[in-house]
Amino acid sequence: MYVFLNFEHRLGVGCKVLVVDLDGTLTLSRNTYELSVEALLALRRARDAGLRVVLATANGLDFALTVARYLGVRDVIAENGCLVHVDGVTYELCSGDMSAVDRAVLATGAVEPSPQNKCRKYDLAYVPKAANAVELVRAAVGPGYVVESSGYAIHVRPAGVDKGTAVRWLCERFGVPCHQVAAVGDSDVDVGMLEVGWGIAVGNATPAAKRAARYVAEGPSGLGFKEAVELILSGEACTP
Template structure:
């Protein structure tokens, strides 16, 4: 029997308009009534992960920043966090800034934006919880050094020819991944959603073979590999679908609700 369901957010729990549908909320409520834990495991920052967990009616523990942080959504308290090595973090920012890349810079528990990214994100990423928690500075690298902030994660988007991917791959102490076909994400080495799922499951006392995971993109692969019941969205990348035990409808057709309801079936097991 599935005892814990780990949900990605973008492309999975959120529909194409960035909303959680009534069907998804109802499915989560049914799962929790059946004493199944439902947790968010997302690349988004801690404030957004907590906001959407509360909105969806999920359990309190959330994984944010691609697995780099665990938090309690009921209080916003950060339970654990892993940051990039100091020298590596500095070099990452040196490589990424000034290229007209839309950057989200996650510095410990702060969200830092340069002016170009702020202007771009107001058009492409209209989520008030994100913008209300972000600080805009002319020189993010100097800001982090002045305030002695670590670098936890960087998300880059919307100017692919300028991405310094080869230079980033050459650095020690980081993992390079993506959440769709046009972005890149930098997180500390050893951090991924699969490790985060194991940490969440341990905190709730659930074996990994009794966990299901639902996702759509390559940064969900580790989460699906860790779970006993990996489920792919209909809009998932082919690599995610190839790994999954089953594929549900896409995020515009309440696929995540179907995935959750499938996990309520007592005949569903890790040996499916």
């Protein structure tokens, strides 16, 4: 059993911020959208212990803010780092017009657009129709854009920004060393934040996510997140 009051007293030397992915991390598995009860309870414990919780997702901002409200979370990283919503204000870390990119991607015939694209600004999402959809999309958009799969969709966004960029931005805004930011995720799109923060990968994370993390949980998805929170509250995470 972890003594939360002792942890809260030590917040200056442990984790101060918890950045957590949504799909595949707070859900029951990497192929469902159903949230894990164990993960929700762990999220509440982390928040009640004094951690500032940030939801970091590949989803669009409107969707992310809606989910965050029901999770009791106020800060959001959306569109894989392109948008950051903090203290009621949205900041754009990406720039550019993605309409020509969208046309080029759809012209491949290898994907279908996500319904969320109507509300997305920089990170566009697509449902693959072909086994080699990522390669075809990457060839269509060229080197100025990142093309990667979250396991739920193929994402295309301007190069140079990812969830790690957003976490680094938050470290500066919050005045917190990045090693005091615990980052928990499961997929390739989480690699940036796992490398910038004190990264924890859930047990069924992709190989790239596991390599980027300092700690790999045994449990999958939501159960792995519960394990991550227990590690954080024990004081063993967020060491330099």
